[in-house]
Amino acid sequence: MDHTKAKVAKLRRPTIVAILYFPVLITYAVIEVESQGGTTIGIKDIFANRCNTFQQKHQLGKNCTKLWELFLDSFANKMPCAVTPDSYSQFFLEANHTASVADKSLFWAFVNPFVYNFSESQRGKYVTILDLLAGYTLNDLQWCWSIEKHDLDYVSCPAFKNCTGENEAVRSFWKANSQMFANLSTGVVFAMLNGSVSTGGAYSNRSIFYTVEVPAMKYPNIKEMRVILVHDPLIPFEEECVNGTLIELKDDLTRKNIKYICEKDPPEVRSLQCFLHPEYHNTSYCVSSGERSIHHHALWVLKNVVITSIGILLSSRY
Numbered sequence: 385m386d387h388t389k390a391k392v393a394k395l396r397r398p399t400i401v402a403i404l405y406f407p408v409l410i411t412y413a414v415i416e417v418e419s420q421g422g423t424t425i426g427i428k429d430i431f432a433n434r435c436n437t438f439q440q441k442h443q444l445g446k447n448c449t450k451l452w453e454l455f456l457d458s459f460a461n462k463m464p465c466a467v468t469p470d471s472y473s474q475f476f477l478e479a480n481h482t483a484s485v486a487d488k489s490l491f492w493a494f495v496n497p498f499v500y501n502f503s504e505s506q507r508g509k510y511v512t513i514l515d516l517l518a519g520y521t522l523n524d525l526q527w528c529w530s531i532e533k534h535d536l537d538y539v540s541c542p543a544f545k546n547c548t549g550e551n552e553a554v555r556s557f558w559k560a561n562s563q564m565f566a567n568l569s570t571g572v573v574f575a576m577l578n579g580s581v582s583t584g585g586a587y588s589n590r591s592i593f594y595t596v597e598v599p600a601m602k603y604p605n606i607k608e609m610r611v612i613l614v615h616d617p618l619i620p621f622e623e624e625c626v627n628g629t630l631i632e633l634k635d636d637l638t639r640k641n642i643k644y645i646c647e648k649d650p651p652e653v654r655s656l657q658c659f660l661h662p663e664y665h666n667t668s669y670c671v672s673s674g675e676r677s678i679h680h681h682a683l684w685v686l687k688n689v690v691i692t693s694i695g696i697l698l699s700s701r702y
Contacts, residue, residue, distance in 0.1 A: 422538040423527045428452060434521040444481050444517065451521075454478055458557075464528040464537070465547035469560035476564055479518045485511045489569035493586070493593040494578035495614060498657075502576065505656055510574060513565045522561075528553050562592045566600035572608045573601070577630075579615040579648070582622050585629030586613065598633070603641040611646035614653050617669035624648055 424430065435448035454475040459467045490510035492499040503510040513519040528541035544555035575593065577586040584590055601609075611630070615621050623630055625646030634644040649669070658670035665671070 421540045423536045423541065424525045425538065427525055427527055427536070430525065431455070431521055435517070438517050438520050442481075442517075446479070446481070446517065451475065451479055455522075459527065459529050459553045461531070461534075462529055462553075463531060464542050464553060465551055467553040467556045468551050469556045469563065472557055472560045476518065476560060479521075480564070481517055483511065483516055483568070485569055487571040489565065489573045490576060491566075491573065491593055491597050492576040493588065493591040494581050495576050498614070498660075499576045501660070502653065502656055506652070513561060516565070518561050519565075522557065526554055558592055559596050562596045563600050566597045569601070570605050572610060573606055574610050574612060576612045576614060579613045579621060579623040580619050586623050587629035587633040598636055601637075601640060601642060606642055608643040608645065609637055611644070612650060612653060613646055613648045614657070615649065617664055617667045 431452050432448055435446070435451060438444070439446055439448065455472075458472045458475050462471070488509065488511040490499065490503055490512045492512070500512060500514055503512050503515070514523050526541055528537050529535075530537035530539075541554075542552055544550045544552035546552075547555075550556075577593075579586050581588065587594055589595070611625065611633070613623070613625055613630070622628065625648055630646060634646075637644045654669065658664050
C-alpha cells in the first residue's frame with residue numbers, strides 16, 4: 385500500500401452498483417470500508433466476516449477467532465512505530481495455507497485496485513496476494529495501538545514514512561505478507577507495474593515490490609518474470625519496458641538468473657481499462673488501428689469479467 389499515487393480511488397461506504405448493457409443486467413457488490421485517520425471502524429467485525437467468507441469458499445479449517453487474537457497480539461501494547469514484520473510471525477504461521485500459485489503469482493506496485501479486477505477478469509490465470517487468506521482479510525484496512533488507551537487507536541495512526549525504519553503496523557504487515565508470497569511463488573511469475581508514475585518510477589525503491597518481493601525471489605524456484613506495464617493514457621507516459629527504472633529491474637533479475645520479459649498495455653489490459661474509464665474512450669489508447677470498438681470492449685468485459693468495483697482509477701497498494 386504505497387503512498388506514491390497516480391489517480392486515487394476514494395474509499396466509500398459499502399454500496400451496490402448495477403449496470404444495464406443491452407439485455408444484460410449485472411450487479412456488482414462494491415466491497416469498500418469507511419476510512420479515517422485511525423484504525424478502521426469495525427475492524428474486528430470486518431476481519432471476522434472476511435475470514436469466515438474465505439473459509440467457507442476454500443474449506444481451510446482455520447479458526448477465525450484465534451486468527452484475530454494472534455493478529456491483535458502482533459501489535460497490541462506496542463508503540464505504533466515499533467511494529468516490525470517479525471511481529472506478525474505467529475499470525476502468519478497460523479494463517480498460512482497451501483495454494484496453487486505455480487506459474488500464476490501476480491505481483492504489483494502502484495496499480496491497486498485495478499490489478500485485482502484484472503486478475504479476476506482472467507479467470508484463474510493469476511493469483512495475487514489478496515487471493516490468500518491474510519491478504520483477503522486485511523486488504524484496505526488500517527490499524528494501530530494506543531498505549532495511553534490500552535486499546536486500538538481509532539483517532540490517529542502514523543504514516544509509515546513518519547516511522548523510523550518504516551516499522552509502522554500496517555506497512556510491516558504487508559512486508560511480512562509479501563515476503564511469504566514471494567517465497568511461495570514458483571516457476572513463471574508476473575508483475576503489473578504502473579508506467580505513469582512520475583515520482584520514483586514503475587520500479588520505485590520505496591515500493592514493497594522493490595524492497596521485499598524482488599529480493600526474496602530466488603532461482604531456480606523462480607525462472608522468469610513477465611512484466612505487464614500499464615499506464616494512464618491521459619497523462620504523459622513516463623516509462624516503457626526498455627528504459628527508466630525497468631532497466632534496473634531487468635538488471636536485478638538478470639543477476640539472479642531470472643529471465644525478464646515485459647509487455648506494455650497488452651490487449652486484455654486495454655479492454656478492461658477502456659470499459660472502466662469512459663474518459664479514455666476518445667483517446668488513441670481505446671480507439672486505434674487494430675483495437676476493438678468500445679462496444680466490443682464492453683461485450684468482452686461483460687462476458688469474461690467479474691468486477692468487484694466500478695469507477696476504479698490507477699492508484700497504489702504500496
